[in-house]
Amino acid sequence: MEERERERKDLISEVEEILSSNIELSDILNQIMKTVACGLKSEVASLFLLDEETGELKIEASYGLPEEIVKNARAKIGDRSITGWVAKTGQPLILNGEVKNSQFNGVNPKIKSAISVPLKIGNETLGVLNVSNREKNVIFNEDDLRLLLSIANHSAAVVKSLKLQKLLFSRTKKLKILHQISSLANSLLDSNQLLSKITQISTELLLSDGGFSVLKKDEEIIPISEYIIEPLPKRLDKEYMEKLCKKVMERKDTLYLTPDSDHIIADFLREEEISCMLCRGLESKGKILGGIAIFRGKEKKRYSEEEVLFFNTICEIVGSALSNALLYENLLEKHSQLEKAYRNLYSYEKLVTLAELASGIAHEINNPLTVISALVDMAEMKIEKPEEVIKKIKEEVKRTFRIITGLKRLSQQKPSVQKLIDVNEILEDTILLLKPKLLSQKVEIEKVLQEDLPKIYGDEVQIEEIFINLLNNAIEALEKVRRIRVETKCDGENVIIKISDTGKGIPPEIINDIFKPFYTTKPDGSGIGLSLVKEFVKANSGKIDVKSEVNKGTEFTITFPVPHNL
Ligand SMILES: Nc1ncnc2c1ncn2[C@@H]1O[C@H](COP(=O)(O)OP(=O)(O)O)[C@@H](O)[C@H]1O
Ligand SMILES: [Mg+2]
Structure with missing residues (x-):
């Protein structure tokens, strides 16, 4: 008798030691099961834990x-x-000999003996x-x-911690998922x-059999997507989805539907x-923009409060x-409209x-002709x-051709062609x-063009349009x-073009606006x-700068890089 007493004490202290050790909670429980089975010289020890939501008991640890x-x-x-009986009554139970009591139908009849005790903290099993x-x-006795x-009392604390740990883990996981959903949602434009x-993600995450979503555009409801995992026995056609979503759209809270x-x-x-089924309108700043619904099929568990949340x-x-x-x-659409208009x-x-x-x-x-x-x-x-007459004729013919070439080039509507071009020309x-x-407006042109100016790589039509626009503006400002x-020159790296006028100048308060589309003072x-000048300069790898003084004049400076590999 004394020996058994000692054995028991040893067993308790062994359990206490396991509890104070530094191992994972779930491993602690398995070790306790082993210690209990050995200590009570039994074949099996098992710990069933209760899932409060479903009332089901599952094995958490065993030996x-x-x-x-x-x-x-x-x-x-x-x-x-x-196990079901003990969980319900909260009472312990000893069985010795084969189980015959009909109260425990379903218990393996081969069991010769068993003790079953509830795991309790306060009144909670x-x-x-x-x-x-x-x-x-x-044969088990009262001491056993x-x-x-x-x-069981010792283990209850561990179980409670384990449950808290699991809860914390699942909450953290959910938060992480929500964070991922949020990043994903905000990245999809x-x-x-x-x-x-999102229909797919919420259907899968909330273990549903299907989901669908709609968009509300100009008071019209447009079905967007359906994601069906488990086909429904009858039908879930678009018409019905729309009807349903219209109902959902009237509200901002979640509609939880059951049969x-x-x-x-x-x-x-x-x-x-x-x-x-869970349905809800998707809103922003009080305006409903769409709706989403997910559902579970026949005989499936209902959505828990946490899942609804x-x-x-x-x-x-x-x-x-x-x-x-x-x-x-909307912005993209407006932008393309604007671009077209432009x-x-x-x-x-x-x-x-x-x-x-x-x-x-x-x-x-007419003149050269x-x-x-x-x-x-x-x-x-x-x-x-x-010879002299012929030379003169040739010059005049050449001049005529150049005028016509310039005009033809300007009237072209061709995609940009990049080639080596002579800016002076x-x-x-x-x-x-x-x-x-220039003649009719009595404008005097002073040309200071550097000879042997390096060629640049660019689109000659665009470059010509840059000059036409700058010169036209200059004429209009005089x-x-x-x-x-x-003026043209080269500093080794760049070809620099300066077009300056002695016109009325640009007031400093508007100088930042002049390159904006549709900005005009005329x-x-x-x-x-x-x-356009700005766009073309950029398209040809150039830069443009403007300096101006009111009542004195304006100077535009454009630089184009000289190609390196030439
Ligand atoms: N050389 C210049 N001298 C004075 N103001 C200029 C000059 N070039 C441009 N501007 C100013 O920039 C504005 C925008 O020019 P631009 O885009 O060519 O449009 P627009 O010539 O149709 O007004 C002009 O309305 C004018 O106020
Ligand atoms: Mg202009």
């Missing part, structure tokens, strides 16, 4: 049981198993601790029962893609054998992400410029120095094109002193010229 049983063994509060024997002839109760992805809900849609759930949080996150996506789409306006302005130039040029071409025809007449009369051509205007200076201006 002497095959893995298959550990995994699959289930008891339910108040069922006819010993957390689970049941069992030791049992099938083969061994072990007390021993097991004492060990396409509303369709966003809703499809016995007092709601017209409950009929549908009964028909489709859907056990539960999780669904709500997802919907809140998605609401604001959806609002961003819609704003972005292009249209520019081709219109270009047409006006061309028409204006053409009328001047008709006159300009008159000279040529006079010279030809002279040649006919056989004058003394035919284009400047000369441009001035030639503008000559009629007042009393009517002079424009055009009554009949379009404000497109400089915005």
Whole structure:
């Protein structure tokens, strides 16, 4: 007797030692099971824990049981198993000899002896601790029962910690998931893609059989996506989804539907054998933008309070992400509309410029042609120095060609072509094109063009348009002193072009605005010229700068890099 007493004390202190050790909580419980089984000379020890939500008991730790049983063994509060009975009554139980009592139907009849005690903290039963024997002839007595109760008390604290740990773990995991959903939602800027992805994620995360979402655009409800894992027995057609979503859209809170809900849609759930459904509108700043619903099929567990909360949080996150996506789409659309308008306006302005130039040029071409025809007449009369006459004729013909080439180039509507170009040549051509205007407006042009200027790599049409716009602006800005200076030079790295005028200048308060599209101070201006200049300079790897003084004049400086590998 004394020996047994000592053994018991040893057992308790062994359990205490395990409890104070530094190992994982779940391993602690398994070690306790082993100690208990050995200490009570029994074959099996097992600890069932209670899932409060379902009332089910599952094995958390054990000794002497095959893995298959550990995994699959289930008891339910108040069922006819010993574990179920102890969990229900909160009373311990000793069985010696074969179990015959019909009260415990379902208990393995081969069990010869067992003790089963509840695991309690205060009045709360957390689970049941069992030791049992099938083969061994072990007779349990009251002392054994007390021993097991004492060990159950010790273990209860561990179990409580374990449960808290699990809860914390699942909360942390959920938070992490929500964080991921939030990052994902905010990175998707396409509303369709966003809703499809979120429908899929919430269906899967909330262990549902399907989900669908809709978008509300201009008071119209547009089905976006459906994600069905388990096909429904009957139908869940688009028409029905829309109807359902319209109902959901009227509200900002979650609608939790079950077949016995007092709601017209409950009929549908009964028909489709859907056990539960969560639906909610997606809103941002009080405006409903869409809706989402998920459901579970026949005989599936209902959504728990925590799951509803999780669904709500997802919907809140998605609401604001959806609002961003819609704003972005709207912005893109507006932008492309604006760009189109801008292009249209520019081709219109270009047409006006061309028409204006053409009328001047008709006159300009007349001059060389008159000279040529006079010279030809002279040649006919056989004058003394035919070489000189022919040289002059050639010059005039060349000039005519250049005028026409410049005009043709400007009227082209071709995609950008990059090639090596001579900036001086284009400047000369441009001035030639503008000559009629310069003459009629009495503008004096001063050209300081560096000889042997390196060629640059660029699009000659765009470069010509840059010069036309800058020169036109300069002409329009001139007042009393009517002079424009055009200069080119090279500093080794860059070709530098300066176009300066003696015009009215640009007030400092607007100098930052002049490159903006549609900014103009002229009554009949379009404000497109400089915005295009800026775009073309950039497209040709150049830079543009402006310096101006009111009533003195303005100077635009453009630099283009000299290509290195030439
Ligand atoms: N050389 C210049 N001298 C004075 N102001 C200028 C000059 N070039 C441009 N600006 C100012 O910049 C504005 C924008 O020019 P631009 O984009 O070519 O449009 P627009 O010529 O149709 O007004 C002009 O309205 C004018 O106020
Ligand atoms: Mg202009």
